[in-house]
Amino acid sequence: MASITLKRLTKRFANQTAVAEMDMEIENGKFVAILGPSGCGKTTTMNMIAGLESPTAGTISFNGKDVTAMPATQRGVGFVFQNYAIFTHMTVDQNLGFGLDVRNVPKPERDKKVTDMAAFMALEHRLYQKASGLSVNELQKLAIGRSAIVEPSIFLLDEPLSNLDAAFRERMRSELRLLQRRLKQTMVYVTHDQIEAMGLADKIAVMNLGVLQQYASPQDLYANPANTFVAKFIGAPSMNIISNEIICASGFGAKDLIGFRPENVFFGKPGVGDISFEAQVTFVEAVSGRKIVHLDFKGEEVLAVLGRHVSTTVGQKVTAVVSRTDCRSFDSTTGKAL
Amino acid sequence: MTEAPVQTELKRQQIKMANWFTVPSHVLLAFIVIFPLIMQVYISLTWWTPMDGEPWYNAYMSFSWFDNYIEIFRDADLWAAIWRTLLFVAICVPIEFALGLLLAMAFYEKVPLQNVLYSVILIPMMVVPAIAGYTFYLIFQQTGPLNILLSSVYPGAMEINWLNNVTRAFAAVVIADIWQWTPLMFLILYAGLMSVPDDQMKAAALLGASGWQRFTKIAFPRMKAVMTIAVALRLIECLKIFDPIFVMTKGGPGVATQSVSLYLYKQTFGDNNWSYVAAIGLAILILLSVIAGIILSRSAKSAAAQAKAA
Amino acid sequence: MIRFLRIAFVLVMALLCIAPLLWMLSMAFKPPEEWTSAAGQITLLPKNPTFDNFIYAFTGEAAGMVVSLDRTAWWPFFASLLTATVGTIIAVVVGTMAAYAVSRHKVSQGLGLSFLQLRIFPPLAVMIPVMIMWAYLGMIDTWWGLALIYGIVTLPFSFWLMKAYFDELPREIEEAAFVEGCSPWRTFTRITLPIVRPAIASTALFIFILNWSDYLVALLLTRKEWTTIPVYMNALATAVNGELFGVKAAVGLLAIIPPVILGISIQRFLVRGLTFGALKQ
DSSP, X not given: OOOEXXXXXXXXXXXXXXXXXXXXXXXXXXXXXXXXXXXXSHHHHHHHHHTSSOOSEEEEEETTEEOTTSOGGGSOEEEEOTTTTOOTTSBHHHHHHHHHHTTTOOHHHHHHHHHHHHHHTTOGGGTTSBGGGOOHHHHHHHHHHHHHTTOOSEEEEESTTTTSOHHHHHHHHHHHHHHHHHHTOEEEEEESXXXXXXXXXXXXXXXXXXXXEEEEOHHHHHHSOSBHHHHHHSTTTTOEEXXXXXXXXXXXXXXXXXXXXXXXXXXXXXXXXXXEEEEEEEEEEEETTEEEEEEEETTEEXXXXXXXXXXXXXXXXXXXXXXXXXXXXEOTTTOBBO | OOXXXXXXXXXXXHXXXXXXXXXXXXXXXIIIIIHHHHHXXXXXXXXXXXXXXXXXXXXXXXXXXXXXXXXXXXXXXXXXXXXXXXHHHHHHXXXXXXXXXXXXXXXXXXXXXXHHHHHHHHHHHHSOHHHHHHHHHHHXXXXXXXXXXXXXXXXXXXXXXXXXXXXXXXXXXXXXXXXXXXXXXXXXXXXXXXTSOHHHHHHHHHTTOOHHHHIIIIIHHHTHHHHHHHHHHHHHHHHXXXXXXXXXXXXXXXXXXXXXXXXXXXXXXXXXXXHXXXXXXXXXXXXXXXXXXXXXXXXXXXXXHHHHHO | OHHHHHHHHHHHHHHHHHHHHHHHHHHHTOOGGGTSOSTTXXXXXXSSOOSHHHHHHHHSOOTTOSSOOSSOSHHHHHHHHHHHHHHHHHHHHHHHHHHHHHHHHOOOTTXXXXXXXXXXXXXXXXXXXXXXXXXXXXXXXXXXXXXXXXXXXXXXXXXXXXXXXXXXXXXXXXXXXXXHTOOHHHIIIIIXXXXXXXXXXXXXXXXXXXXXXXXXXXXXXXXXXXOOHHHHHHHOEETTXXXXXXXXXXXXXXXXXXXXXXXXXXXXXXXXXXXXTSOOO
């Protein structure tokens, strides 16, 4: 187990900055997700932690020891690639034992570790088959087992669930969490899927265009987004953000952006201090037990999430109400939370 | 109901056109394979040579039946040439393979001026072989650049005669072949090496494998097919070698560098034993066809076995 | 350290690849007195560089040459160009049509194998009957006789290469045309051919290089009129001047420029070409 510290980590390519001055501390044994849209720099950050790419500036430390200059072969990092990178020309046994074989671990010890790991991953029946014949699920378990067997201090996973179909993905999510708890590893998990990150991680680092936007627990990210990007990226559907020039709510700056989550919107009479506005229903989506109602408010689209039983019709005029405590304000130029 | 007839009519038209498309190929093949083959069989059973003054179809006038073929077994010079050719191939191909592989591995990581150096290294194999032969003829002259360079470390170098010495001439043609064809091995092996999936190499590195281990455990096993093709190609071409040796030494001194092709040339134009050469040619054809047949049926069997196991 | 060795190795190899050609270059510019001389007097670079070798090769007269050439290099260059080009056209046209037929409509499956066999057999094993035939048909020392055999001998390459391309071409494109009512011939000429045009170009250039580089076949099938450059160059000699080292070097140098330039321009295609379409870059 090891903690990871990134200090002012930067990676520049000829025409762009992939990662800009990232400061982050990942504690021992925690499950941290790096979340962001494609091109945000999350995979580059992970490659630098693994040693597959070298930073232009900044340092990386494991347990306080600077490893920035250390080559990838020596870092003791477990890495699960998005397409698993299984050695398809070898058997499952050879794949699992690879890390031990290159270290010349004596045969009896090596074989025992391999059979143990195979049992742990429920792959014993496939041990002597060629790895190319495995199902996607088995390949993923093999990839994890192959990395885990050499007892790395850190586990890095690059979008490991994106190859699986929706049904499996749910199952694998919980299996991964259980695995992390059992192995007691520090896990860093890269994904673009915020539902996945919110469900799995202890803390999430949200990135966009190479810059770390916010690094906090899922609850914090949901309730107190640091800027409009995080506000819109987290949550499905995402936070409504409207300029105060349109809502004209008191207590906020005239030009500020007001944000509130669709789940906090209800129809009816506003109470004291509540913010309300007149809107018209344009479209209703019925999704697994709740309704996502699209409202038109002075030309802006506002979303509200209501229970199944609330009656709505297209064209209906409603009074939408949000409690003041559920609102967040953002600076209109920088997007930062106020 | 009308679908089926339309489909089959279209199919019929297509097959008709396809058959027409293969006619030129069949004609040319007949021209260069069938007819000459018949002629070759005919001639090989006679003593005919153009010096007889008779046109070839009158060769029956000097039938010799299988005498030419028997001669093949008794001809010490032929077997010496075969042995020499095999020796030549046994030296050249492994060296070209090893050097080509080393070069491919050297190019695996980035090299400064990579594109320029890559193109430069490929140049030798694009040079006309007969002219490459002449180039090395010039280089191996007693007063040539090789001796000039050598004489800076070994004073007596200017006395060394390459092309008139039995062993040194052989070495010279070997060197010329290695120069010309190592780039080909490099080209093919490099392409094979680069097709090894990148992230498998990365995964191996992260599991602690050194560069050498990555090559032996990941890259090599995946390059088996490519390496086989490279070696097979080079082997076949090397056995046929003629141009550079002919230009450099004409097979000499004596017969020191006389490969099978050169021996056949000498028999044809030096000794005018056309019918004998025809017989040898047929023997080679039959032998190679049998070998090729065995190899192909073996690989077809193993491919079928692999398909079953998978 | 390893990085240094690696780069040094590559540089040394690149140098070795170029060095022999540099010597040819040097010889091409040397006057006759520098061609061979007593030990120690020959130098790497010409002491008195001159264009005379080139002038002599192309005009037959030059200072320092006692006797003039009876055949200048113009015609052999033309012979090489003509026979290589026509041979390439024959190989590409016949091979592409056959490849299309075999790939798309599965006729004459044995054709590919026959072609492969053609490449395995040593030329001299089959040239005796070819020489007799060519003589009988009056095709010795003619440009069409040589071009024809060039076409046949390189046919395997165009067949296997184009077959690989046709195999990769999705059928849907042509099927869409059939559905529209296009005849098989029109589909082939209007739709398929334009798509594979770049492949045909690379294949043609590759085969041209092969034809241009031939020596043995031209040696056997030409006498005086239509000797190609490699044959002409190696036979260059006059009774009085003896072996014309410098002139040969000059002609040889010019002769290797076209294939080298073409080869570098289709560099990416070479792996495919040389492995009969089996491997790709």
